[in-house]
Amino acid sequence: MTDHKGTITSPSRRALLGAATIAALPGLASPAVAQGAWRPNRPVRVLVPYPPGGATDMLARLISQNLGAKLGQSLVIENRPGGSGVVATMGLLASPPDGHAVLLATADTHTVLPAANPRLPYNVAEFVPVTGVASVVFALVTRPGLPVTSVSQLVELAKNTPQPLTYASYGVASASHAAGEMFCLASGTTMVHVPYQGAGPAVLAITADQVDVMMVPVAVANPQRARLRMLAVASAERFAMVPDVPTMAEAGLPMVADAWIGLLAAPGTTPAMAEALNAAVQEVLATPEFGNVLRTNGFTKLAYGPTRFAEFLRQESARWGQVVREAHITIES
Incomplete structure (x- = not known):
């Protein structure tokens, strides 16, 4: 928001x-x-x-x-x-x-x-x-224990894992919720939504390996970079706060959220x-x-x-x- x-x-x-x-x-x-x-x-x-x-x-x-x-x-x-x-x-x-x-x-x-x-x-x-x-600006992040290091690997895992992956949001019917669903629609995957009361608790759940994926504001995720994986930013261009992180389009999945x-x-x-x-x-x-x-x-x-x-x-x-x-x-x- x-x-x-x-x-x-x-x-x-x-x-x-x-x-x-x-x-x-x-x-x-x-x-x-x-x-x-x-x-x-x-x-x-x-x-x-x-x-x-x-x-x-x-x-x-x-x-x-x-x-x-x-x-x-x-x-x-x-x-x-x-x-x-x-x-x-x-x-x-x-x-x-x-x-x-x-x-x-x-x-x-x-x-x-x-x-x-x-x-x-x-x-x-x-x-x-x-x-x-x-x-x-939103970023696609994953928990540290998830065995992926790129968007393509995440999509492959989501399509082939026996149990559906989970994705967090900072609330039902929030932009974070919709951005997570936008990722699922764009990638042809299905994940289970896990809503939290705020972005902070959701990111903490990611860092604790309690939930797999999240579309989260970069400013919330960036201080936790050592405890999660930031795969891409969902913006049209790379973002100055995290210049090393590719856009979703660069990662092979053109979407802006x-x-x-x-x-x-x-x-x-x-x-x-x-x-x-x-x-x-x-x-x-x-x-x-x-x-x-x-x-x-x-x-x-x-x-x-x-x-x-x-x-x-x-x-x-x-x-x-x-x-x-x-x-x-x-x-x-």
């Missing part, structure tokens, strides 16, 4: 130093909203669907630290975990569509979950895209409001320091404006929705 489940990682010292560096940049003090454009007239609430301390929360705080000066109003972080993002989303839905509340949503909360749960009390397509901020994070506004928010908010966010995202914070914490930058982000979300809905349907991932509440 992810962390996508609020547990990817606590803000690293480097991230916090990066945040301080961004806040100190003199260039960030200038107004970002064009003269005559819409501006907020009171503090802007940023709803985060995860507890404090996770990667999504960290991004919300890094952005908010510098956004207030550009908008002329302070930003208030509201952590509203629960219901795989439903609690925070309902909080945004109940807010007036006046640009004074946004949600830092994720692929888990607003792409995979809606595809798996047709009974959500809202239509995610009605929320107004503001800014596509970043994406989480990354998970977006972005800002959404309440249904009915005007395009002028979305554009004004996005203009301010883009200046924060454009700093080299912010880009460094993203890379060192396992993200790639998107920096999509409202129009491009809206199209991107439609594409992601189709891409992940197909996986959810073909893998029969369902969750109802």
Whole structure:
């Protein structure tokens, strides 16, 4: 999410130093909203669907630290975990569509979950895209005792083992769950899903040889490299955090399984409001320091404006929705 489940990682010292560096940049003090454009007239609430301390929360705080000066109003972080993002989303839905509340949503909360749960009390397509901020890079990892060192060997073993292999995820109907099923569909294999409550416990199960495989954010797996095997990254290009690890395509299985994070506004928010908010966010995202914070914490930058982000979300809905349907991932509440 992810962390996508609020547990990817606590803000690293480097991230916090990066945040301080961004806040100190003199260039960030200038107004970002064009003269005559819409501006907020009171503090802007940023709803985060995860507890404090996770990667999504960290991004919300890094952005908010510098956004207030550009908008002329302070930003208030509201952590509203629960219901795989439903609690925070309902909080945004109940807010007036006046640009004074946004949600830092994720692929888990607003792409995979809606595809798996047709009974959500809202239509995610009605929320107004503001800014596509970043994406989480996933890696394919295995437990240390599994006798494979490459993707091709893993596929061969999965197809020929008497007992099905198991794969972990950080929750049912999460991006990690869907990414695991995407691997199975792409490789023509069948594995048994073992969900955990968060990415941290799932990775610990991998390192303890309790479960065979996982599609997990690189930032979660990388600190455990000595205790697991990272076979490939599921991104279009190699990732700077682990430059020695091939992409899935290089490993012979072309697939991309990354998970977006972005800002959404309440249904009915005007395009002028979305554009004004996005203009301010883009200046924060454009700093080299912010880009460094993203890379060192396992993200790639998107920096999509409202129009491009809206199209991107439609594409992601189709891409992940197909996986959810073909893998029969369902969750109802």
